[in-house]
Amino acid sequence: MIVADRKSIQEILDMVKTCSKILVVGCKGCVTVCNVGGLKEVQILAATLKIARKKDGRPLQVDEALLERQCDPEYVAMLKDTVYDYEAVISMACGVGPQFLSEAYPDQRFYPAVNTTFFGGAVAHGIWEERCAGCGTCIIHYFDGLCPIARCSKSLLNGPCGGSDHGKCEISKEVECIWDKIVRKKMEQGRLNDLLDVVPAKNWQTARDGGPRRSRREELIQHG
Amino acid sequence: MENRRMNETFEPTLIAFCCKYCAYAAADLAGSMRLNYPSNVKITQVPCTGRVDIIHLLKALEDGADGVYVAGCMEGDCHFVSGNLKAKQRVAYVKKTLSEIGIEPERIDMFNLSSAMGPRFAEIAIEMTERIRKIGPSPIAATADRDNRQAKEGKP
Numbered sequence: 001m002i003v004a005d006r007k008s009i010q011e012i013l014d015m016v017k018t019c020s021k022i023l024v025v026g027c028k029g030c031v032t033v034c035n036v037g038g039l040k041e042v043q044i045l046a047a048t049l050k051i052a053r054k055k056d057g058r059p060l061q062v063d064e065a066l067l068e069r070q071c072d073p074e075y076v077a078m079l080k081d082t083v084y085d086y087e088a089v090i091s092m093a094c095g096v097g098p099q100f101l102s103e104a105y106p107d108q109r110f111y112p113a114v115n116t117t118f119f120g121g122a123v124a125h126g127i128w129e130e131r132c133a134g135c136g137t138c139i140i141h142y143f144d145g146l147c148p149i150a151r152c153s154k155s156l157l158n159g160p161c162g163g164s165d166h167g168k169c170e171i172s173k174e175v176e177c178i179w180d181k182i183v184r185k186k187m188e189q190g191r192l193n194d195l196l197d198v199v200p201a202k203n204w205q206t207a208r209d210g211g212p213r214r215s216r217r218e219e220l221i222q223h224g
Numbered sequence: 225m226e227n228r229r230m231n232e233t234f235e236p237t238l239i240a241f242c243c244k245y246c247a248y249a250a251a252d253l254a255g256s257m258r259l260n261y262p263s264n265v266k267i268t269q270v271p272c273t274g275r276v277d278i279i280h281l282l283k284a285l286e287d288g289a290d291g292v293y294v295a296g297c298m299e300g301d302c303h304f305v306s307g308n309l310k311a312k313q314r315v316a317y318v319k320k321t322l323s324e325i326g327i328e329p330e331r332i333d334m335f336n337l338s339s340a341m342g343p344r345f346a347e348i349a350i351e352m353t354e355r356i357r358k359i360g361p362s363p364i365a366a367t368a369d370r371d372n373r374q375a376k377e378g379k380p
């Protein structure tokens with residue numbers, strides 16, 4: 001899923017400092033799963049904003065809404081009757097949400113309430129880790145299901161660098177050296193020889209280096 | 225708020241979320257023991273403090289409570305294993321949020337006691353009431369009062 005972190009309350013308060021009536025829109029997709037932009041988080045943000053503004057003697061009316069997803073036009077369209085009743089709209093979805101909303105409702109102002117960080121999963125309650133960099137050409141099968149693109153700080157493809165220290169990466173004691181893990185797994189499974197093949201330089205054109213990407217599925221496109 | 229400040233004895237409103245297995249039973253015991261504790265404390269019984277969510281704590285403050293506290297079982301003694309520890313984390317979250325928006329984090333707290341601790345229940349109620357009396361009325365209470373009044377009168 002896409003993982004995000006909520007922006008600081010001060011940053012969000014600054015965004016809407018001139019407003020007196022706003023809408024906070026959550027998303028039932030990834031941000032609900034990573035507990036940052038679902039129903040509960042919408043309620044918490046709305047209550048916090050109201051408390052902060054009541055304290056300053058400038059009450060803020062905050063209405064709440066929750067969309068199935070903010071990355072599909074048919075769900076975004078569900079706001080059409082109410083979206084212009086507000087001075088601004090705060091989206092708690094990943095970075096896709098406020099953009100889809102802005103595109104659908106060009107005369108409204110949309111603000112992001114979260115910082116979208118990575119594609120990952122929960123390794124424990126309350127802890128998420130990056131697992132995919134969305135490079136566009138998956139190669140994890142060469143590395144026993146462990147991705148050196150997303151999980152090596154340098155995205156190295158032919159073994160660890162000199163910064164690998166007892167299974168940890170030199171950038172932080174909390175970051176594991178994925179190459180240490182890959183080599184150990186290959187050794188355990190008796191397939192260390194796999195790593196003798198030199199992996200050629202990666203073509204990054206399928207990643208962000210090739211510019212904004214688009215996926216087209218002819219069998220799904222509806223004509224007319 | 226001004227009127228409340230001008231009163232020499234400011235009577236704060238406190239909301240206490242009390243676990244039925246400990247703090248609520250302790251409140252009962254305090255009553256049976258005829259112990260006095262301030263009437264400022266409005267008790268809400270919960271099946272476990274693990275049921276108390278961040279939103280409940282925020283709503284209490286938003287609606288004008290001057291102080292809020294959660295009273296659960298002693299750590300390690302939760303009837304549902306770890307509900308009180310979850311509540312502790314949520315109270316810490318709300319304390320942090322209050323600090324970030326410039327409201328005294330001391331307005332909210334978590335206490336642990338057993339059902340046999342009637343006197344401790346009264347002590348906590350007195351301690352929190354005194355603490356909030358010292359801090360003063362909630363800066364959001366005045367606006368909340370006005371909102372509540374308008375809602376009652378049916379004004380927008």
